[in-house]
Amino acid sequence: MVCKAIADLQRTVALLEQQALKDIPSQVTKADAEGVRFAAKGLRSQRERLGLSAANYGKLVGVSGQTVYNWEGEISRPRKQQLATIAAVRSMSKKEAQARLEITGLGTRKKPK
Template identity: 45%
Template sequence: MTTFADQLKSEISRLAKKEVRAETQALKKASTQYRSEIAALKRRIAGLEAQIKKQGKGAVRVKAAEKTDEESGTSRRFRVAGFAALRKKLNISAAEMGKLLGVSAQSVYHWETGKTKPRASQLAAIAAVRKLGKRAVAAKLGEPAEA
């Protein structure tokens, strides 16, 4: 009779394990799905926070620039295409433009490609260079004037 009892016990154990496996597998799938959704939400939150932080920094910079512009009485803006056209019109290199403005050639390159924007103090220097002609620029750079 022990063999019958052992067989019955093993059969019941097998069926119970099968039922438990089916139930836990459904829970594992749901858990995996929830975790992926949570991760996606976390990424989205991080992106939105970064965007808010970026806008906050931009707002602070804009306010600072507006204050300096208001103090001087003029408002200055910077356009990448306009800056590149100015340099081409004056027929000078990025290094020479940097020398005129008191910045590096790399800064001029980054401004022209739109990677960065000049500071308010640099905008004033750019405005001053914009008023110069080819001869005046050549004279400032110490080169012979081109006719």
Template identity: 40%
Template sequence: MPNIATVLKEEIARLARKELRQHIDPLRAQVLAQRKAISALKQEVAALQRDMAKLAKGTSKATQAKTDSGSSGKPSRYSGALLRKLRERLGLSRDAFAPLIGASPQAVYNWEQTDTRPRQEFLDKIALVRGLSKAQVAALLEQHGAPKTTRKAGKKTAKNKAVRAKAA
């Protein structure tokens, strides 16, 4: 015959395990759900970091320079066709327009053909020139000693030089 103390002890242990299980099972389910949520959040953070790295690689140096310099706070509009129209409105050749903004005539040509895009410093200068009149531009060119030549005048002088070369 079993000892009453051991039977009583086993029954108390069984009831205690049953009581604990009732309190622990919901907590286990809750912990499992939280682990799944944490895992999903970690995956989302990793994806966002990958996207951020891709964007950082994709940004051009000009964009980074623009944000670093913070020259005017407002981005400058740019279009090759608009640059050509501005130059033609002012009646300037590429050779005359280039020193006005501190660039080479070849760079102006590339910008107009949209082969390249001007750096922020040139965009700022172009924006300044955009607000000037023909007379103001002529005064600037005279002040800096650069000859004011138009496209038509440039062609005429080239023709005159050819005629003079034939005559000589």
């Protein structure tokens, strides 16, 4: 009986973890992207301010780390929906960004010494 309850809780936690990162893009609309300007240099400084690798920043906005590098290198530009998500991440603190990544288990964990 206890094992079944634990298994049910583990499934619930797993679902919540998966949903945590999906929350940012789902709360953002294309209308939110209106008036949002994009600058590759600004994206890099935002990512560095949050203390995130390109891969982890990409996880927050729903793209790959390589895509983030392409944006920063001005090889490509984000789409309107991605701009809206980037704008939503701008208001995050360093702790909040790390917490979102850790909740989902996607963040980098420090290895114990």
